[in-house]
Amino acid sequence: MAVIESSQDIVQSQSPWREAARAFRQSWAGMLGIFILILVILFTFVGPFFYPVDPFEIIWAPLTPPGATERAPLGTDYLGRDILAGLIHGGPATLYVGLVAGIITITIGILVGAFAGFYRGMVDEFLMRITEFFQVLPALLFAMVLVTLFTPTIYVVSLAIGIVSWPTTARLTRAEFLRIRNLEYVNAARSIGAKNRRIIWRVILPNALAPLIVAATLTVGIAILFEAGLSFLGLGDPNMFSWGLMIGAGREYILDGWWVVTLPGFMIFLTVLGFSLVGDGLNDAFNPKLRER
Amino acid sequence: MSENTLLEVQDLKVHFGGKKLFRKAQIVHAVDGVSFSVPKGQTLGIVGESGSGKTTTALAVLRLVPITAGTIRIGDVEISSLEKEDLREARRKVQMVFQDPYSSLDPRRRVGDIVREPLDLMNIGEEEDRDQMVHDLFVQVGLRPELASLFPHQFSGGQRQRIGLARALATKPELIVCDEPVSALDVAVQAQILNLMRKLQEDLGLTYLFISHDLGVVQHLCDHVAVMYLGQIVEQADRISLFSNPQHPYTKALLAAVPKARPRDGTEKRVPLTGDPPSPINLPTGCRFAGRCPVAIEKCHSIAPALKDRGNGHLASCHLLD
Amino acid sequence: MAAILSIKDLVVDFKTRAGNARVLNEISLELESGEILGIVGESGCGKSMTALSIMGLVPSPPGKITNGSISLDGEDLVQASTARMRQVRGGIISMIFQEPMTSLNPVFRVGDQIAECVLLHEDISKADAWARAVEMLTKVGIPEPEIRARAYPHELSGGMRQRVMIAMALSCRPRILIADEPTTALDVTVQAQIFDLLNDLQRETGTAIIMITHDMGAIAELADRVAVMYAGHIIESGKTEDILTNPQHPYTRGLIACVPHLEENPTEDRPYLSEIKGVVPSLTELGKGCAFAPRCPYKTPICEEERPHIEAVDKTHSVACYNVKYVVAV
Numbered sequence: 040m041a042v043i044e045s046s047q048d049i050v051q052s053q054s055p056w057r058e059a060a061r062a063f064r065q066s067w068a069g070m071l072g073i074f075i076l077i078l079v080i081l082f083t084f085v086g087p088f089f090y091p092v093d094p095f096e097i098i099w100a101p102l103t104p105p106g107a108t109e110r111a112p113l114g115t116d117y118l119g120r121d122i123l124a125g126l127i128h129g130g131p132a133t134l135y136v137g138l139v140a141g142i143i144t145i146t147i148g149i150l151v152g153a154f155a156g157f158y159r160g161m162v163d164e165f166l167m168r169i170t171e172f173f174q175v176l177p178a179l180l181f182a183m184v185l186v187t188l189f190t191p192t193i194y195v196v197s198l199a200i201g202i203v204s205w206p207t208t209a210r211l212t213r214a215e216f217l218r219i220r221n222l223e224y225v226n227a228a229r230s231i232g233a234k235n236r237r238i239i240w241r242v243i244l245p246n247a248l249a250p251l252i253v254a255a256t257l258t259v260g261i262a263i264l265f266e267a268g269l270s271f272l273g274l275g276d277p278n279m280f281s282w283g284l285m286i287g288a289g290r291e292y293i294l295d296g297w298w299v300v301t302l303p304g305f306m307i308f309l310t311v312l313g314f315s316l317v318g319d320g321l322n323d324a325f326n327p328k329l330r331e332r
Numbered sequence: 333m334s335e336n337t338l339l340e341v342q343d344l345k346v347h348f349g350g351k352k353l354f355r356k357a358q359i360v361h362a363v364d365g366v367s368f369s370v371p372k373g374q375t376l377g378i379v380g381e382s383g384s385g386k387t388t389t390a391l392a393v394l395r396l397v398p399i400t401a402g403t404i405r406i407g408d409v410e411i412s413s414l415e416k417e418d419l420r421e422a423r424r425k426v427q428m429v430f431q432d433p434y435s436s437l438d439p440r441r442r443v444g445d446i447v448r449e450p451l452d453l454m455n456i457g458e459e460e461d462r463d464q465m466v467h468d469l470f471v472q473v474g475l476r477p478e479l480a481s482l483f484p485h486q487f488s489g490g491q492r493q494r495i496g497l498a499r500a501l502a503t504k505p506e507l508i509v510c511d512e513p514v515s516a517l518d519v520a521v522q523a524q525i526l527n528l529m530r531k532l533q534e535d536l537g538l539t540y541l542f543i544s545h546d547l548g549v550v551q552h553l554c555d556h557v558a559v560m561y562l563g564q565i566v567e568q569a570d571r572i573s574l575f576s577n578p579q580h581p582y583t584k585a586l587l588a589a590v591p592k593a594r595p596r597d598g599t600e601k602r603v604p605l606t607g608d609p610p611s612p613i614n615l616p617t618g619c620r621f622a623g624r625c626p627v628a629i630e631k632c633h634s635i636a637p638a639l640k641d642r643g644n645g646h647l648a649s650c651h652l653l654d
Numbered sequence: 655m656a657a658i659l660s661i662k663d664l665v666v667d668f669k670t671r672a673g674n675a676r677v678l679n680e681i682s683l684e685l686e687s688g689e690i691l692g693i694v695g696e697s698g699c700g701k702s703m704t705a706l707s708i709m710g711l712v713p714s715p716p717g718k719i720t721n722g723s724i725s726l727d728g729e730d731l732v733q734a735s736t737a738r739m740r741q742v743r744g745g746i747i748s749m750i751f752q753e754p755m756t757s758l759n760p761v762f763r764v765g766d767q768i769a770e771c772v773l774l775h776e777d778i779s780k781a782d783a784w785a786r787a788v789e790m791l792t793k794v795g796i797p798e799p800e801i802r803a804r805a806y807p808h809e810l811s812g813g814m815r816q817r818v819m820i821a822m823a824l825s826c827r828p829r830i831l832i833a834d835e836p837t838t839a840l841d842v843t844v845q846a847q848i849f850d851l852l853n854d855l856q857r858e859t860g861t862a863i864i865m866i867t868h869d870m871g872a873i874a875e876l877a878d879r880v881a882v883m884y885a886g887h888i889i890e891s892g893k894t895e896d897i898l899t900n901p902q903h904p905y906t907r908g909l910i911a912c913v914p915h916l917e918e919n920p921t922e923d924r925p926y927l928s929e930i931k932g933v934v935p936s937l938t939e940l941g942k943g944c945a946f947a948p949r950c951p952y953k954t955p956i957c958e959e960e961r962p963h964i965e966a967v968d969k970t971h972s973v974a975c976y977n978v979k980y981v982v983a984v
C-alpha cells in the first residue's frame with residue numbers, strides 16, 4: 040500500500056481503477072485473453088476483406104475435407120458451402136449474441152440485485168422470490184419456449200438468453216450491496232445528506248462493480264455457448280450465419296466430416312476461452328490481496 | 333430543557349428484528365430507554381462494553397437507524413419526528429466521525445471530493461468558493477491541501493481520521509457524534525487526533541457526543557460521562573464525580589479492570605468481573621447486571637433498580653444505593 | 655537465571671514493490687526461563703514479525719531471514735529443519751493470536767482441537783488426549799469444561815475463545831508461550847480476566863511468556879521486562895519498572911507521555927496530551943541514521959549519519975540513542 044509517510048514527498052495520485060488497470064497489464068491470463076480476443080475479432084471483422092466468399096453460396100462438392108481443394112481451404116459442409124467463409128462470417132453474429140445477452144443479463148441483474156440489497160425487507164423478499172423463480176426454471180427449456188413463441192431472429196435469441204441468465208448476477212449484486220451498505224462510508228454519505236438514489240448508484244455500485252465486471256465477462260462466454268446450444272437444436276436465427284448455426288446444421292454429418300462441427304466448435308472455444316481469461320485477469324486486478332505488493 | 337442544552341435525548345429505544353415470516357421473532361433490545369443531554373460546547377462521553385448499545389445510540393442521534401421510541405432534540409429541532417427533506421436539512425447541524433478509518437471513506441473517490449461532497453449536497457457556499465473551503469478544511473485538520481487529489485488508500489489511519497473530521501466539519505455542524513474515533517489508531521496517533529479534536533472544540537465551539545470503551549481517553553476528553561450496560565445507562569455524572577466517586581458496581585468493576593500504566597506493587601487487589609455480558613435478546617428480569625454483580629442481593633434478580641439522582645446530579649441505578 | 659531463548663542480530667527483509675523493506679533490523683533479545691517479556695511498539699514496527707521469526711513462520715517469499723540466529727537452549731532455530739521446527743512449534747514454543755475467532759477451526763469441537771494438538775506432539779491415547787483437553791479447559795477457568803469441550807468455536811464468546819486458545823497453546827506444556835496481542839479484541843473486563851489467567855498459569859507452570867502488545871498498561875500489568883520497538887529496531891529494553899518510571903529513549907518517553915492515563919482522582923486541570931510529531935517512517939525509506947531522527951526533538955548531526963547501537967546504560971537497561979545523557983537530564 041502506498042501510504043504517504045512523510046509530508047515531504049508529493050505523491051502522484053493513483054486512482055483505484057488505474058491501479059487495477061496496471062495490475063491487469065501484469066496479469067498473464069488477462070493479457071493472453073485480450074490477445075486471443077483481438078485475434079478472433081480481426082479474423083471475423085477484417086477477414087471478409089481478404090476472403091470475400093459468400094458463406095451461403097455452394098462452391099464445391101459437399102463434405103470436401105480441408106486441404107483437398109484450393110477453392111475451400113478448410114473444406115466444405117454438407118451442402119458444399121465454404122467452411123472458412125462460414126467461420127469468418129459466423130463471428131459477428133456469435134459475438135453479437137454474446138455481448139447483447141451479456142449486457143441484458145448484467146443490466147437486469149444489477150437492477151434487481153441493487154434494489155433488493157439496498158432496500159431489503161419486503162422489496163428484497165419480493166425480488167428474491169422472482170429471482171428464485173427464474174433460477175429454478177430449466178434455462179434451456181425456457182429459452183426454447185421463448186424462441187419458438189416468437190420468430191427466432193438474432194434479437195429474440197439474445198433477449199431469451201439474457202432473460203434466463205440474470206439471476207446469478209442479481210444474487211451477486213445483492214450480496215455485494217448487503218455487505219457494502221453496512222460499511223461506514225455509506226452511513227457517512229447519508230449523514231451528509233445524500234439521497235437514496237445517489238447512495239445506490241454513486242456510492243455503493245462503484246464499489247460493488249469489481250466482482251460484477253468479472254461476472255460479466257464470464258456471462259458473455261456462457262451466452263455464446265448458449266447460442267450454440269440453441270442453434271444446435273435448430274432454434275437459432277436461420278438467416279444469420281453463426282458458429283452455433285454451423286454446428287447445428289452440420290451435427291448429422293459429424294461422422295462423415297469431422298471438420299464440419301469441429302472447426303466452428305474450435306472458434307467458440309477460442310472466444311469463450313478469451314473471455315474467461317480476461318475475466319481471470321480482471322479478478323486478479325480487482326483482488327486487493329493479490330494486488331497489494 | 334435548559335438554555336444552553338444542545339442535544340437532548342429522552343427515553344430513546346432502538347429495537348432490532350421482529351416480524352420474521354418463519355422464524356421466531358427475536359428482538360434485540362440494543363438501546364432500551366436512554367436519556368441524556370449535552371450542553372453546548374461540552375463533551376458527553378458514553379462508555380460501556382461491546383454490545384452495550386453505544387454505536388446504536390450514536391446512529392440513532394443522526395437518525396441512521398430506525399428509532400423505536402423516544403425523542404431526540406438538537407437545539408430547538410425535534411429531529412426524531414422529521415422526515416425526508418426536513419431531515420436532510422437538519423442533518424447539517426450534526427455530523428459523525430466513525431470508528432474505522434479504513435471503511436468510513438469511499439475508496440473510489442479522491443479525498444478532496446469526499447470533503448467537498450457535503451458542501452455540494454447541502455448547497456453550502458457559492459460553487460466557486462467551495463474549492464477554497466475544502467482547502468481551508470484541510471488546513472484546519474492539519475493536512476496539506478495538496479493531498480486533496482489522492483485516494484484514501486494512500487493515507488495512514490491517522491490521516492484518514494483527519495479527513496473524516498474535515499468531512500464532518502464541512503457543513504459547520506454544532507454537534508459531532510464520534511463513535512470510537514481513536515480506537516483503531518496507535519497511541520501516538522491517537523494523541524494527535526485527541527489534541528486536534530480538543531483544539532477544534534475550543535476554536536469552533538463544537539459539542540461532542542464521544543463514544544469510547546477506553547476510560548483513559550474518556551476521562552481526558554469528556555466533561556460528562558454516561559456508563560452503558562445492556563442498552564441502558566447505569567450511571568451518569570460529571571467527569572470528576574464519576575471517576576473519583578463511582579457509585580454503581582459495574583462502573584467500579586470497569587474502572588478496576590483498566591490496566592494502570594505503572595508498575596505493579598502487588599498490593600492492589602482487583603476483583604475482576606466474571607463471565608461475559610448477557611445477550612440483549614433475552615434480557616434478565618430485575619437488574620440487568622445482576623448475573624455478574626459481585627454484590628447482588630436477592631431483590632436484584634426480580635426488581636429493576638431505577639436511575640436516580642444520588643446528589644449533585646450524579647445519577648446511578650442500583651438497589652444498594654437506595 | 656539462564657536464557658532459554660536468545661535472539662542475536664536477527665535481520666528479516668521483505669521484498670516489496672517499493673523496494674526492500676528491512677522489517678527487523680539487527681534485533682537482539684534474551685528470554686529467561688520463567689519470565690514474562692513484553693514487546694511494545696506501534697503498528698508495523700515488527701512485533702508480530704519477531705514472533706513469527708521465532709516460530710519459523712516468516713512468510714517466504716516475500717520475506718526472508720537474512721542474518722542472525724535464534725537459539726533455543728543452544729540450538730539455532732534459523733538453521734533447523736522443517737521437521738524439527740514442526741516439533742518445536744506447539745511442543746516447545748506455542749503461540750496465541752489477536753483474533754481468537756480466526757485462529758480456531760470453526761468446523762471442529764474445541765475439545766477435539768485441543769486433543770488433536772496433544773496427539774500431534776505426544777504419544778498418548780485418544781481418550782487421554784481428550785481428558786487432557788478437558789483438564790486444560792478447567793485450568794483456564796472455563797465453567798463446565800466437559801460440556802464446553804463439545805462446543806464449536808462460534809458457540810463461545812470472544813473471551814471464552816481466547817481461553818480455549820490459551821488452553822490449546824499450553825496443552826503440550828511448552829516452555830515458551832508467545833502471546834501476540836491476546837486481548838486487543840476483548841473488552842476491558844474480559845481482558846483483566848485473561849491477564850489474571852496468564853499471570854496465574856505462568857506462576858504455576860513456570861512457562862516463559864513473550865507478551866506482544868501496543869498497550870503500556872498491559873505491559874505494566876504483566877511483564878517483568880520490556881523491549882520497545884520502533885521501525886524494526888529494538889530501541890530500549892530493561893526492567894518494566896525502569897522503563898515505565900525512567901524511560902531513556904526519546905521515543906519511549908514520547909510513547910509513555912502521550913497516553914491519557916486513567917486517574918483515580920482527576921482534577922479540573924487538563925493539559926493537552928504530549929504528542930510525538932510526525933508519522934512512523936516507511937521501512938523502505940529508512941535513511942542510514944537513527945530511525946527516529948526525523949521526529950526526534952533531541953536530534954544532533956550524528957543522529958542522521960549513523961545508526962546508534964543499543965548499549966547498556968546499567969546492568970539491566972539498554973538504550974539505542976546517542977544523546978541518552980542529555981535526554982535524561984532534560
Ligand SMILES: Nc1ncnc2c1ncn2[C@@H]1O[C@H](COP(=O)(O)OP(=O)(O)OP(=O)(O)O)[C@@H](O)[C@H]1O
Nearest residue numbers: 348349360362381382383384385386387388389612
Ligand atoms: N442492525 C442490527 N440488527 C440487529 N442487531 C443489531 C444491529 N445493530 C446492532 N445490533 C445489536 O445491538 C446491540 C448493540 O450494538 P452496538 O453496535 O450499539 O454496540 P456497541 O456498544 O457499539 O458495541 P461495540 O463496542 O462492539 O461497538 C448488539 O447486541 C448488536 O449485536
Ligand SMILES: Nc1ncnc2c1ncn2[C@@H]1O[C@H](COP(=O)(O)OP(=O)(O)OP(=O)(O)O)[C@@H](O)[C@H]1O
Nearest residue numbers: 668670677696697698699700701702703704713716
Ligand atoms: N507480506 C508482507 N510483505 C511485505 N511487508 C510485510 C508483509 N507482512 C508484514 N510486512 C511488514 O512488516 C512490518 C512489520 O509487521 P508486523 O506484523 O511485525 O507489525 P506489528 O508490529 O505486529 O504491527 P501490529 O501492531 O499492526 O500487529 C510492517 O511494516 C509490515 O508492513
Ligand code: SF4
Nearest residue numbers: 619622625632650651
Ligand atoms: S441493583 Fe443489585 S445487581 Fe444491580 S448493580 Fe445494584 S447490587 Fe448489583
Ligand code: SF4
Nearest residue numbers: 944947950957975976
Ligand atoms: S539517536 Fe539521536 S535521533 Fe535517535 S533518538 Fe537519540 S537523539 Fe533522537
Ligand SMILES: [Mg+2]
Nearest residue numbers: 386387388511
Ligand atoms: Mg460500536
Ligand SMILES: [Mg+2]
Nearest residue numbers: 701702703834
Ligand atoms: Mg502484529
